[in-house]
Each structure stands twice: as structure tokens, then as C-alpha cells.
Amino acid sequence: MGPILSEDFSVNFLKAHNARHVWHPMGDPKISESDPPLIVARGEGVYVYDADGKRYLDCVAGLWNVNVGHGRPEIKQAIVAQLDRIAYYSTFQGTTNPPSIMLSHLLTEMMKPEAMTKVFFSSGGSDANETAFKIARQYWKLEGKADRTKIISLKYGYHGVHFGGMSATGTPPHRLAYEPLVPGFLHIDSPYLYRNPWTGDASELGRICAAELERTIQFQGPDTVAAFIAEPVQGAGGVIVPPDNYWPLVRQVCDRYGVLLIADEVVTGFGRTGHLFGSRGWDVKPDIMCLAKGINSGYVPLGATAVNERVESAWKRDHPLAAIMHGYTYSGHPLACAAALACQKIVLDEDLPGNAARTGAYFRKRLDDLATRHELIGDVRGKGLMLGLEIVKNRKTKEAFAPNDPIGKRITQAALEAGGIIRWAAGKIILSPPLVFTPAHVDEAFEILDQALQSARRT
Numbered sequence: 108m109g110p111i112l113s114e115d116f117s118v119n120f121l122k123a124h125n126a127r128h129v130w131h132p133m134g135d136p137k138i139s140e141s142d143p144p145l146i147v148a149r150g151e152g153v154y155v156y157d158a159d160g161k162r163y164l165d166c167v168a169g170l171w172n173v174n175v176g177h178g179r180p181e182i183k184q185a186i187v188a189q190l191d192r193i194a195y196y197s198t199f200q201g202t203t204n205p206p207s208i209m210l211s212h213l214l215t216e217m218m219k220p221e222a223m224t225k226v227f228f229s230s231g232g233s234d235a236n237e238t239a240f241k242i243a244r245q246y247w248k249l250e251g252k253a254d255r256t257k258i259i260s261l262k263y264g265y266h267g268v269h270f271g272g273m274s275a276t277g278t279p280p281h282r283l284a285y286e287p288l289v290p291g292f293l294h295i296d297s298p299y300l301y302r303n304p305w306t307g308d309a310s311e312l313g314r315i316c317a318a319e320l321e322r323t324i325q326f327q328g329p330d331t332v333a334a335f336i337a338e339p340v341q342g343a344g345g346v347i348v349p350p351d352n353y354w355p356l357v358r359q360v361c362d363r364y365g366v367l368l369i370a371d372e373v374v375t376g377f378g379r380t381g382h383l384f385g386s387r388g389w390d391v392k393p394d395i396m397c398l399a400k401g402i403n404s405g406y407v408p409l410g411a412t413a414v415n416e417r418v419e420s421a422w423k424r425d426h427p428l429a430a431i432m433h434g435y436t437y438s439g440h441p442l443a444c445a446a447a448l449a450c451q452k453i454v455l456d457e458d459l460p461g462n463a464a465r466t467g468a469y470f471r472k473r474l475d476d477l478a479t480r481h482e483l484i485g486d487v488r489g490k491g492l493m494l495g496l497e498i499v500k501n502r503k504t505k506e507a508f509a510p511n512d513p514i515g516k517r518i519t520q521a522a523l524e525a526g527g528i529i530r531w532a533a534g535k536i537i538l539s540p541p542l543v544f545t546p547a548h549v550d551e552a553f554e555i556l557d558q559a560l561q562s563a564r565r566t
């Protein structure tokens with residue numbers, strides 16, 4: 108297909124006006140103006156096309172979310188069919204709409220092993236986490252323990268951009284410009300095997316980090332701690348896969364002190380790690396699960412927060428604070444929920460978690476091959492189709508590049524030239540392709556990465 112042209116907007120117009128009137132998320136506006144972003148105009152399966160018609164392998168699934176691939180007719184049809192009925196109706200108390208009811212049923216069925224009983228809809232991952240924090244604090248008030256308000260989270264964690272989520276986030280660049288943050292949010296060390304001051308042994312690290320959670324709860328006073336939140340696999344912080352014993356130990360610690368366990372499954376939910384939900388990878392049952400992204404593969408914005416019977420039960424009693432005074436105009440948006448119903452049918456019918464496990468294992472192997480060819484790669488890690496390469500100046504010393512070093516830009520730019528979209532985040536290459544990736548797509552991604560790393564080294 109050639110350039111995208113319409114009566115009003117030529118490709119040249121788009122290029123000239125790009126970033127002139129938009130402030131892009133997660134970037135310095137000056138850079139968006141001087142170094143304009145790629146204008147992605149069309150998508151099909153695992154490929155997207157820019158405004159000039161050039162094709163790219165989408166190695167990041169948009170933003171870890173287009174799990175079923177671009178342009179799925181089943182989802183389009185579901186959205187259009189819902190549009191023919193009604194585009195929007197509110198789910199605030201007193202009214203609702205069929206797709207949100209059907210989706211709440213489907214999600215609780217899908218999360219039966221985790222014993223989730225209720226779902227609260229929102230518009231994305233930040234909303235889902237904000238909802239979780241408010242539910243956790245309200246839960247303890249309804250339980251008669253109003254002092255249990257603190258939220259513990261991990262360094263390198265990413266929990267979105269609202270004030271609660273940002274306060275829980277453990278990556279300083281997302282926080283510093285917006286301080287002061289919400290009081291009562293505390294951070295502990297992440298089980299980051301490649302960089303930690305203690306050990307190279309995974310099990311030992313799992314024990315050390317779970318013990319830190321326990322000591323922090325004890326130090327703060329268990330009766331002041333509401334919840335612990337973490338991503339099953341830390342994503343934006345650099346695809347940090349915890350040791351196998353970490354999550355089970357965390358669940359035990361939370362149980363010992365009654366602390367609610369919140370799994371931020373915004374990236375890991377719906378198959379990405381090779382399991383339908385990330386926490387299922389370690390057979391751990393959280394109390395609250397935050398979902399977005401893969402819930403409908405990004406076709407319409409949607410988030411959801413699920414709670415188990417323990418959490419739900421607090422709302423069964425009469426209490427002056429029992430009303431959930433939280434919600435979004437677009438909570439349970441019919442188009443988003445209709446898209447999610449169609450999306451999850453694909454996830455289940457095509458066994459995308461299984462494909463993520465198989466194709467992810469192959470991708471991991473190819474990345475290990477890549478590391479033998481490029482000294483820049485300090486570490487290869489991942490679970491399912493959530494993979495990361497830590498890029499270092501010196502493999503022996505693990506010396507990282509300075510945050511303002513152009514290496515990341517050089518690698519991502521060279522990848523674009525080679526026909527692939529990859530993501531750079533704080534010294535790591537992040538790979539999170541659609542879960543419909545095949546081994547042939549992995550081989551194509553390997554060639555793109557090989558070329559990108561070669562040319563980044565040369566320049």
C-alpha cells in the first residue's frame with residue numbers, strides 16, 4: 108500500500124505538523140519537534156506501516172498491548188455490532204450495559220483459579236492501579252482498621268502515571284518532576300538478579316528480597332500496612348524476572364501480616380508470560396489483580412481491577428463508608444468491553460498463552476545466540492514473550508551507559524532502518540511482540556536486532 112492520503116491530510120502535512128500541536132507522553136517536547144516520531148498509519152497482524160507505506164515488524168505490540176495482532180476482523184466486527192446497538196451508556200449506580208456485564212462474567216470465569224469474584228472497570232492500567240489502591244484503603248476502613256493505609260512496592264516497578272501509581276512506581280525519572288508524591292507509599296528492593304549487592308544465586312535472592320518485605324512490614328508496624336503491589340514480571344523497569352521462589356514467599360509474608368497482595372498484571376495479564384496471568388506462573392493467588400492492555404489488545408481503552416472473595420466480603424456489611432465513591436465516565440464502556448469479549452475469544456481459541464510460552468522460549472534462545480555476537484549485551488532475560496536485553500558498556504564490569512548516552516537512540520533508529528520497531532528503556536532493549544508471533548517472526552526479529560546492534564557499535 109502506498110502513502111496514506113486524504114482530501115485534507117497529505118503525508119507532508121502530517122510530517123510538518125507532527126508534534127507541533129501535540130505534547131507526546133514520556134518525552135521532551137523539544138526532541139519530538141527536532142526528531143519527529145514515526146507516524147504509524149496502518150497495521151496488519153504483526154506488521155505496521157508508516158505514513159509512507161514502509162513496513163515494520165512490530166516487536167513491541169504497540170506498547171505491550173496489541174497481543175492478538177493488528178487489524179483483527181473479529182474485534183472490528185464486535186465493535187461495529189456494538190456501535191449499531193449503542194455506543195455508550197454509563198455503569199454508575201442505576202444503569203449498566205450488556206457488554207460490561209458479559210465481560211465481568213467472562214473475566215471472573217478466566218480468573219477462577221485466582222478466585223476473583225468482582226471486577227471494577229476503568230480506562231487503562233493507571234486507572235486499574237489507582238482503583239486497587241483506593242479499594243485497598245477502603246477495605247481496611249470497612250474492616251475497622253483505618254490505620255492500615257501504607258502501600259509497599261518495588262524499586263524498578265512501574266504502576267502508571269496517576270498520583271497513587273506514580274507514588275508506587277520505583278523508577279525515579281517517572282516521579283522526580285511531579286513530587287511531592289502521595290504519603291504512605293514505600294519502596295523495597297527488587298529481586299533483580301543481574302544487578303543486586305548480595306548474590307548471584309536466584310533462590311537466595313528470592314529469600315533476601317521476600318525477607319526485606321517482611322522486615323519492612325514489621326518496621327512500619329503491620330497495622331499500618333494496607334497492601335503490597337508488584338508486577339509479576341517487572342516490565343518498564345527492564346523486564347526483571349523474579350526468582351521462582353519470590354512470589355510464593357511474598358504471598359506467605361503477606362498472609363502472615365494480613366497485608367493485601369496486589370498483582371499489577373497490566374502487562375502480564377492475558378498470556379504474555381506464557382500463562383494466562385503472570386502470577387499463575389508461580390501458582391500465586393493475589394487478592395487484587397490489575398488488568399488493562401491485553402484485555403482487548405488496545406482496540407479501545409479499557410482497564411479492570413479484580414478482587415477476591417476476601418476483599419469483596421468487606422463490602423457485604425453495612426458501613427457508612429461502604430459506597431464505592433470512585434469510578435470513571437468510561438468505566439465499562441460498551442465498545443471497549445465488546446472488543447474485550449472478542450479479544451479474549453481469540454486468546455483462548457488460539458491458546459495465545461501457550462504460543463507465548465513456546466515462541467518465547469525460542470526467542471530467548473535466539474537472543475542468547477545474539478549475545479554471543481554482541482559484547483554490548485550484558486544480560487538476556489524474559490518469560491514468555493516478555494523479553495529484555497540489558498545493554499552495557501563493559502560486559503565484564505556490567506558498566507552501564509550514561510542515561511544521556513545516544514546508544515539507545517542509535518539502536519532503535521538502526522532497527523527502524525532494518526524494518527523493526529523495538530523499545531529502549533533505561534539501558535534495556537524491550538521486546539514484547541504480539542502473542543501471535545511465530546518462530547519465523549522471531550528469526551526476522553533476530554536479523555533486525557543483529558543489524559541494529561552492529562550498526563550501533565559502528566557509529
Ligand SMILES: Cc1ncc(COP(=O)(O)O)c(C=O)c1O
Pocket residue numbers: 230231232233234236265266267268338342343371372373374399400
Ligand atoms: C505494569 C504497568 N502498570 C500500569 C501501567 C499503566 O497503564 P496505562 O498506560 O494504560 O495507564 C503500565 C503501562 O505500561 C504498566 O506497564
